[in-house]
Amino acid sequence: MTSLRAGAATDTGQVRANNQDAILVAEPVFAVADGMGGHAAGEIASQVAVESLQADDVSSVEALVQAVRAANRAVWTRADGEPELRGMGTTMCVVALVGGPADGDGQREASAGDDEERIVVANVGDSRVYQFHDGDIIQITDDHSLVEDLVREGRLSPEEARTHPQRNILTRVLGNEPDVEVDTWEIIPQRGDRYLLCSDGLFNEVDDDRIASVLRRLASPEDAAHELVALANQHGGRDNVSVVVVDVVQGDDRATTAPAAGATAPPTVASAGPSTANMPAASSPGEAETGAGPASGTGDRAAAPAPTTPALATPSPATGASRPRKLTWRSLLFVCSVLVVLGGAAAAVAWFARSTYHVGVDDEQVVIYRGRPGGLLWFQPTLAERTGLTLAEMPPARRDAVSAGKEEPSLAQARDYVAALEEQAAAERRRTTTTTTSTTTSTTSAPLLGTGRP
């Protein structure tokens, strides 16, 4: 009878301030979740998903699919209920052993008429499951990301995908919609095979050859997991990195130690070196949904594995700058709508700031400005036209008003105001000239008229 043994490690990395990954090590189910969302939302999303999975029945392929969908609903419900968690999501990849006769603890039970054991891989998002078989690794899961879609379509090479600026955009995650499609694969367990579950913090830093080399070299799954995390950190550690290595062993090789709960470093279990194995029978995604999997496990509910105290990753604090986190369509939509609103507000301010004119002074000359006196935010008034009227010519009573800026709703009305000023200035000039002339007349006429006046 088949058993699984696992070693795991998770780390914040060299750059991030917090660890948004979560892992589940609870034989016979193992998972990696990579959360995304602002502030603490990413951490919450991955934790909620992993805790939901941990609490669910995973004793058949169908049950596992339902458990991942339930994890999706758990994240969705949480995000929907708390505005600050809107848009959060998480990836989730799972490896579980299903089927087979009940073991000594009664933890696993075959559905009626089907006692064949299977390794089931389930995936949503871009965390990955690799199978290590005969010294080589094969990627089982398909990433649900924009760049991987482009790679599959032949429009991008895998090398280009690794550094593509939009590699953080995911096309499918848990928590974005009330329901989610889950990819599944079924594989006949082969003694000596290893399964590697990891977040993108590993494979974006460490290439497949190096990963395979570690899995060949280190027989202990825990040593291998820690070595892979260390390698990711040596190569930059620009993201959180989580690794679970699951070895397929025979029942009598099974470790007796149960995983420790709540530890930062997941439990140590006995090692099992990879050995030669036969080719696994991997099935294609969706087979579970098309009915090729074991019979539905409705009767298995009571016999569902009660996970032995699982180890959930505990984020460790660190400081540092970070590169962009992953984005989901939902959060992209949110960001876009915020930008549209901000853009609209800026346009409205610009329109308001420039919708009016005012008569003011530039270099002692009366001019017409477009915009509000003194400007509004970063919108300064611009010179619309000069008038040929100087401040000195202005009626003194109007000088202060014009110096402060006399606002008019349109250019035509500003011109009317200037015209009125010019008329007043002209009237002022006429009055001054008349006064001057009459003064001159009286002073010059005085001698002519003699001294007849008193």
Ligand code: CA
């Ligand atoms: Ca990540």
